[in-house]
Amino acid sequence: MFTIGGLTFDGTVVTMTILTCLVVFGLVYYCTRNLKLKPTGKQNVMEALVDFVRGIVGDNVEKNEIKQYHLLAFTFFMFVLVSNTLGLITKVTLFPSDVSFWKSPTADPTVTLTLAFIAIILANYYGIKKQGVKSYFVNSYMKPVGFLLPIKLIEEFTNVLTLGLRLYGNIFAGEVLLSLIAGLGASSPTKFILALPLEVIWQAFSLFIGGIQAFIFATLLMVYISHKVEIEEV
Secondary structure, eight states: OEEETTEEEOHHHHHHHHHHHHHHHHHHHHHTSSOOSSOOTHHHHHHHHHHHHHHHHHTTSOGGGHHHHHHHHHHHHHHHHHHHHHHHHOOEEETTTTEEEEOOGGGSHHHHHHHHHHHHHHHHHHHHHHHOHHHHHHHHHSSSOGGGHHHHHHHHHHHHHHHHHHHHHHHHHHHHHHHHHHHHHHHOHHHHHHHHHHHHHHHHHHHHHHHHHHHHHHHHHHHHHHHHHSOOOO
16 A cells, blocks of 8 residues: 555555556557458457447447447456456465455456446436537436436436446455465465365356456446437437
8 A cells, every 4th residue: 555645545456457558558459460351360359359349339329329439338348358357367465464466456446436437427428418418417317207306316326336336346256265265275285286176167257257247347338328328208
């Protein structure tokens, strides 16, 4: 932990978040060099990811608006996917103090809630950009009836909580169990033999969960945006 200007920061989370950004940038940069008309290898992987996210966007917005939101959804998807994966591949922890030097940024509620807050802010921004302030407010908060305004305002807050805490809970739980299994294996040679296959199995399952959570986050982002940009008919 370190403090700047009276604010305390988690050094591990800050470092891992920066590392995630570098990994995402490096991966995309590497896979998009020397593009060919007949893609092979790394280009195939990147195009598959791009098409996958395009499918998510296309399922929630009109076809003529896919390009507008595709890059945003792809950025969120890649950041969450890499964030989820980093701490599940390996963990560096100082025993017995349990100080972690390597973990998924999304295993911290501050990161996931910040991502969720950004997603909701962007959804509102795109709604206002498309409809204008007055029309957006009426369509989003005053329809079908005006007395639902307080409930819809509360819904904005709950959307941040559910989107952020869902991601945090799944990744944090996976890392906790990996740490418990690793601690079990470190206690004795006999337990290590038992813990090793359990660690491998749970890592594989956690990687699957990490991918699913990235998909869910990108999907819900586009769901929220589609709700804000569409004009509700009464």
